[in-house]
Amino acid sequence: MTSMDAPFYDVNLSYEDNYAKGPFGAFATALAREDAADSAAGAVAAAGAAAAVGTTATFLGIPVDLPFGIPAGPLLNSRYTHAAFLEGFDIAVYKTVRSRPWACNAFPNVLSVHPQGDSIDPEGTEKDEGVLADSDFGTDAARISISNSFGVPSQDPDIWQPDMALAVQQAGAGQVLVGSFQGSRTPGMSDDAYIADCVTTARLVQETGAKIIEMNTSCPNEGHNRLLCHNPELVGRICDAVKNEIGDTPFMIKLAYLPADEQVETMVRDTAAHGTVQALCTINTISCKLVDAQGGQALPGAGRDRSGVCGAAIRPAGLAMVRRVAAVRERLGVPFDIVGVGGVTTPADYEAYRAAGAAAVMSATGAMWNPSLARQIKVALA
């Protein structure tokens, strides 16, 4: 049992209110403490205190105190990433941005989900038959599973670029900010135009000074349930073009769970084997049909019968995927790092992902409800 804090993203408020007023809970306290420190020396001491109990490692060539952080999603802007750094998350991914403003799905965007067993089998039937979703988030941060339905909103680059540049600057010693982006596929858009949009957005992220860039490939591509990462050939073409634009900046791609080893192998051959991608980050959420207690659609609105599930319920799938990606890496002899994501809510989960082959580990849902998670891992490892 891990006690549950007020999440730093308030699920009872809209995305826009979270963007404007957040973060909340312990992350807000960390920022207030930082504001109160009226000298630069105070700020440095605060960042140093978070780093002091950790280990020394590198992530894609950049020194990090502990290769642990928060993946793309819950850190909406520089106030969130700054608070994450202050709380000892040494890798902070700035929420996925786009080349243009993009509206968020209607409220609510986060529900608690309750699969029948403790976990969701990504190859099983429960995810298509219906998983109970409601607003009872329980009391145990180690067991929480949620659904998030945002539609990857984005500010205009004129807003997110200066803010991401600030976020980059706020990383302390042994910390790094990752800039995440995705292409914006609009109806009728050709592959070439889509690739060009990805390249433009990668360049906009690079202009902020981000030392590592990530592209989300777990986004819809040609249809509701068909993700970009289900088309490794297109991902490969995009990565060739993006890497050509960003040069030596380490580049990683975010993958959803892929059921077949052949899909993983093709992905590695079309990306890391080209030298375009230095890390694969996996997994993203698992798409499930969400139902309320009466069996009706849990989230309001057209096209929202299914939504991505994350948190404790997807840990077995995340660990299995990391093991399989590591096995493919071994078999093909292609060098790249693996970033393990999915259901990390305790220090033991961090260690399980490292043992599975992850060079770095991240937690979204677990960190939202337990903002002390990075410190707890550092203490456990000390």
Ligand SMILES: Cc1cc2nc3c(=O)[nH]c(=O)nc-3n(C[C@H](O)[C@H](O)[C@H](O)COP(=O)(O)O)c2cc1C
């Ligand atoms: C609130 C929230 C928003 C998210 N938004 C994004 C996003 O914009 N881009 C992305 O690549 N993944 C996004 N994700 C997925 C996470 O990065 C992660 O892959 C997933 O939540 C599994 O990790 P977890 O079990 O620790 O939550 C989001 C997750 C959450 C909880």
